[in-house]
Amino acid sequence: MSSGLRIADDLELPIDMVTEPIGILANRGRGKSYSTHVLVEEIHGADVPVVVLDVKGDWWGLRSSADGQADGLPFYIFGGDHADLPLEPTAGELLADLVVDERVSVVLDLSHMSKTKARAFTVAFAERLYHRNRDPLFVVVDEADVLIPQRATAETARLLGAMEDIAKRGRGRGIGMAVVTQRPQEVAKSVLDLMDTLLLLGVTGPRSLKSISEWISGHVDEDTTAHEVMATLPSLPVGTAWVWSPMQGLLQRVAVRRIRTFDSHATPKPGQKRVAPGARAALDLQALGERITATVEKAKADDPKHLHRRIAELERDLAAERSKPAPAPTVERVEVHVVPDETLEVFSGLAGQLLEQLATIDGRLTAAARVPTPLPSRPRPAADRAPTTRRRARPAGGSDTRGGPTPAAGQGAPSGDVRLRAGAHRMVEALGRMAPLRLTKSQWGTVAKLKTSGGTWSTYLSDIRRAGLIDETAAGYTLTDAGFDYLGGRPEPMTAAELQDHYRGILRSGAVSMLDALIEAYPDPLTRDELGEAVGLATSGGTFSTYLSDLVRNGLAERQDGAVVATTVLMHGADQ
Template sequence: MMSIGQTADGKPFTLPSDAVTQKFAFLAQSGAGKSYAAMKLAEAFLTIGAQIIALDPVGVWWGLRVAADGKKAGFPIAVFGGDYGDLPLPATSGALVADLLVEHRIGAVLDVSAFELPDQRRFVAAFAERFFQAKKRARSPVHLFLEEAQTFAPLRPERDETVMLNRVERLARLGRNYGVGWSVISQRPQEVHTKVRNQAGTLIAMRTIGPHERKAVAEWMNDNATTPADLDLVNDLPTLETGEAHIYSPSFLKISTRIRIGRRQTFDSSATPEDGITTAQPRPLAPADLEALRQAMQQVVQEAEARDPVVLQRKIVQLEKELRAKAKVERVVERVEVPVLQDEQITQLQQAISSLADMGQQLVSVAQDLGTALARVVSSSAPPPVSAPSVSPPEARPTSRHVKPSPAPRRADSDIPQLRAGERRMLETLARRYPLRVTRAQLGTLAGFTPSGGTFGTYFGTLKRAGLIEESSGEIQVTQAGLDYLGYTTPPAPQTTEEILAMWREALRAGERKMLDELVAVYPDSLSREELGTRAGFTVSGGTFGTYLGTLRRNGLVEVDGDQVRASETLFLS
């Protein structure tokens, strides 16, 4: 058990060791002692040998390295960045530091207070993503402290904060499955995103006077209170003294009580500076510990470079450059005189070239005559176009139907010409993807033809005149007559959202399915193009992402508004 304070009757208030993987919220106004209380909890975890990591945008958590008297050493926890860091913290090192802390189970303070805001957001986004992925492979207890949590999980994110917020929120929501507990610390709880704030299972509320701050605490209480009497906690918040806290834990500790936070073992670096008082300086890590840390970081750097495709590409380019330089040095150029052609031979070659040119012109003329004759035959013998039922979805929205081939295709109707192998292949390509609509270029590629070639144009014309396919605004779809010709059947329209999604997933390619699934998962919210690309594993600037998004948009599966992409409401039956 770990003591963090005393109850009203002077008894120690203790927490079980599994609190490391629980979720806490320290909420209070400035100066009430919330950071002090959070660092007291961190001391308790460090005392039992647990790993803690503090994301510190204020620059106060280094105090864990100094004893309370400001002279002796505190806990041997690594400090990255800030004014008192053992090692620097570049803004581009988020993923690297995450790998280091997970692989070597190092307790650390990540002081991001010196970063400019864009660099801070980039670092935290990269750290949260890599930390989450790495913990899947290395599950062990660790507690993450988010000082001034509204910095990392803002309720109303700016454009360059969205990726950071999504990654922090996922870590907060799913991290406990891999051993990650956390504490959010905030003097402005109303600005902490509700998807993070409302996940806390234990509230440590200290003096709070502001109406907006108290309202945020009240919202959390309304979602978690088990009895009407518990709601009185909010009314008591303005009366709490500095260092006094009300702990409400309906599920984990099953208590609601007032305590006084105990004295810390380490230096109170979060206290407001006063005149005449010299700030303590943290003692550097022992040389052996610091060298071990540097070696661990170097090992992680080397492993990261070994896996980094950019680094590997640079090495390949360098090796190819060296190889070309070596070949250039070793190559010996030998000039060999060869006899030139005689005048008679040149004359014979010129005559042969002239004859070939004449033959080419004759062949072109014959081919043109054949094409003209064929067009006349086709136009005179082709049956009237079959009037096919319209299957175009209203407002360019996808119809809720899908098709599967029957075991034995029916024989073609007598009024439709017998299709050639290439024409049938094009028709089957469209039928297999029904109800998807494709462009001419896509149909040609999928069926194995050059879209600009004459063969493709001839086959396409035959299918269209026979009413087996239809083209609207440059998009092509098989008609009901085409499905009937191939013997394909259409089951009843889907009756549920799940059936609609299953129909489209079967018709889409793997990458298109992944993008659609990510959009469906957040519906009715939208994702930015950058968020969608990150979630689905594509580079937004790449051609693949644009092609897949175009397919989804063309078939009415998504709605695009500027940079925002949202799943179409037609997928969701009310």
């Protein structure tokens, strides 16, 4: 095993960095993929398996020498134009099992998949890898803005969680990773901020430079050196990188060494044809196929659905054997076909074993299942607090026994025994968690996950008013003291992050993209053109106006001198 990772003639990184998160950031054509290629060669040379998640389909050159005339590295290529074996969108867990069990290096070429399918494959692969791996392993996430997007949606939330687990806790499971992108501002900050080391090549975009500056300010004190590094990034020559690792006490400008395998990332210049290598490292695909078959069989053995089918087959066979009629007797000879006791015992034993396995697996799955609560609050002190709670009766008019004011006229008086249906209870809880803020009707309905235009809302609102639980003014709704009594006290206030995540889960994806753009820009407003550019929509279209209306109607954004800005309630929650 190599003693270090020599990425330049004058720089050898510690071998321990194979289990750390590394960010590789640069504009297109400035040496980003080339530098990552060098790092992969070094890590593979240290006998550590490498997995490349390849969105563009240009990592196949690892299999050939730099001049294309000899063998390269023994990477198995799944999917894409240069595949050894096909890559199915549903094979994420299978490929993770293969990598963990066989310790092979692979390129997972996702270029033939849609973004949706590529992300579905990646989330299954990443979750399984994190769950099972324990030995050193390095994962390259190329074009990370596709697989680790900054603007989270309901579809990508699980994927981001898997990537955050690898970046934050992967070291303890032997997993290092490289996050490679030309658009760092489009990569989830929750992952990019976790990078222990950055390789910074030529960067010119103001938003990209801002993301890098934010990483620097979060890892080192602002000083003259940091400003000098930032000032040089736009003019760095191709292939020149700043390697910055605060944990290692390292900041060095280097010329990345030349790669030893084929440069399949190079873009042909006008008049040139892409050169294809004439030789590739030979691999035993038959042996790999046998390993994959064994992996599949092992997965099937642990699959409850497969066990259900096998048990059903055994039970049908057993029933068929038992129901066979004895043949009609003849004068010469009487034959009765009977299933031997030994056969019946074998069938019964197999069925019993499979039933026991199924019960064990189903039990584990049930124990693992969790259903998140949409609006968590502090536990109530008494088990009978909701939906039925005994209440002190207040005297008519004046104040209650604690001296607080009674509800205003028309708002109802609290009954001695408050009984609310589940939907009405959710409405009360929503106001409690947002207190002391007053919610508009639309905001209240969105937080409580109820439509305010239907008869159900009116019915629930009448029940709550009659119980004297709400205080309503022209500014909006909040709870009375009786309302907080009904909840068993004041619940934990809803944080900004909790409120933002809540809206991300219920708004349409286009509105969520707008929401994230406004959150990122806050406290600065965005013009309509800037907002349209951020979410990739024409501002003259009806779709843009619909999504923006969703945000304004729900009190998440407000128009300000021809621009749009996130509201304070969205950015600060109940803590204002």
